[in-house]
Amino acid sequence: MQLLIWILTFLLTFCFMEFMAWFTHKYIMHGFLWHLHKDHHNKDHNSWFERNDAFFLFYAFVSIGFFLLWKYTNFWIGLPIGLGIFAYGLCYFIVHDIFIHQRFKLFRNTNNRYAKAVRRAHKMHHKHLGKEDGECFGMLLVPFKYFKLK
Template identity: 40%
Template structure:
């Protein structure tokens, strides 16, 4: 049940990222697509929001006499959150400095896919919404090109080239 929850959370995270964070929740998530000032951004509130079900399920399954499976589901949600934090905040965005360099083709692929997600500063036109499963970077680049580079930020000091 624990492993099934961790795996299932990738699907939940994809859907939440694509249709909530880049939808009605953009007012929080927009801070994540712009340069951060300081250590925190409004988007960090999503970590607290998504921790609530994990906490409630763990509490209910361990302390309140609910079905014990709820504790395993809550633990799976928490584990996915820890994996997400390690991948997203430490490895990709380096919010905690590290000398880690991705060497495996899998790690290189998910880091590049997430970086391609971040070249788009707007709510629409993004690619790659997953965190642990990502399309090939070549496919993502082709999709950005097909969309006319809508919302793609220009390289530092350069205006975005017209189509």
């Protein structure tokens, strides 16, 4: 029974992180911390790194915090929560940084409808160079209109 709760906690945490990514992106990155995120929309630098990468560090620290709670206290549920946050972060990195933005030249060509929809939605997000009037703030859940065939 505890294994089932552990697995459900991991899955719920992973799914909740899509909401957190959307919320953070819409209200924090495009809000009061726009100064950290704007270089992701407007390439005003020659570095491979972006100020925007600081947001990755925040969630990494949260995940590590849950691992430490699990290891040094009796907070057993800290492990599946920490792993759920880590797994979402890994998926986000693969989808956003590698697949969409090609920070590493991998996964360039795809005929997968879902992958094309993710790219299309993110392209629409980046169409807006300022912090206002944005759309598609999530990552893995894509509005159906982006699944259209081209």
